[in-house]
Amino acid sequence: MIKYTFSSNNGLVTLISKNEKIVQIFLKSEKIHHDLPNKACLQAEKEILEYFMNSRTEFTFPIAFSGSEFRIDVLKAMMKIPYGETWNYGKLAEVSGHAGADRAVGTVCKNNPLPLIIPCHRVVRKSGDIGEFYGGRTLKQLLLDIEKKPSKN
Numbered sequence: 001m002i003k004y005t006f007s008s009n010n011g012l013v014t015l016i017s018k019n020e021k022i023v024q025i026f027l028k029s030e031k032i033h034h035d036l037p038n039k040a041c042l043q044a045e046k047e048i049l050e051y052f053m054n055s056r057t058e059f060t061f062p063i064a065f066s067g068s069e070f071r072i073d074v075l076k077a078m079m080k081i082p083y084g085e086t087w088n089y090g091k092l093a094e095v096s097g098h099a100g101a102d103r104a105v106g107t108v109c110k111n112n113p114l115p116l117i118i119p120c121h122r123v124v125r126k127s128g129d130i131g132e133f134y135g136g137r138t139l140k141q142l143l144l145d146i147e148k149k150p151s152k153n
Contacts (some may be wrong), residue, residue: 003033021064
């Protein structure tokens with residue numbers, strides 16, 4: 001397992017890579033890891049930096065995630081939320097095939113191992129309030145604001 005940290009204009013980002021795939025991302029990371037990055041880490045670093053500079057709207061580096069069937073359903077459905085759009089927890093529950101499981105969907109969002117790539121920041125409350133985010137509401141709003149601007153690519 002490789003743990004690699006890089007600096008971005010939005011703080012430190014740590015990538016965890018296993019078997020040449022990114023399995024976890026920590027935004028606003030508090031720990032610095034100095035493992036030698038593999039190809040997946042270098043590609044992820046490049047693409048995440050481009051996203052923060054508003055010149056990338058999709059990610060292509062290899063990822064992997066696991067969990068219960070419910071969790072995987074929700075994570076896969078979350079990946080369908082288009083860049084620049086938001087869904088509420090109810091819509092995400094419905095699209096994932098688990099209508100009515102809004103709170104459980106919220107828990108999956110809260111424990112998302114791959115923020116940005118699996119865009120939990122695009123999931124908001126039914127009222128329109130942006131809701132919580134593991135990196136804080138300020139970071140969530142920043143990510144939503146990046147996506148409101150026309151992309152430079």
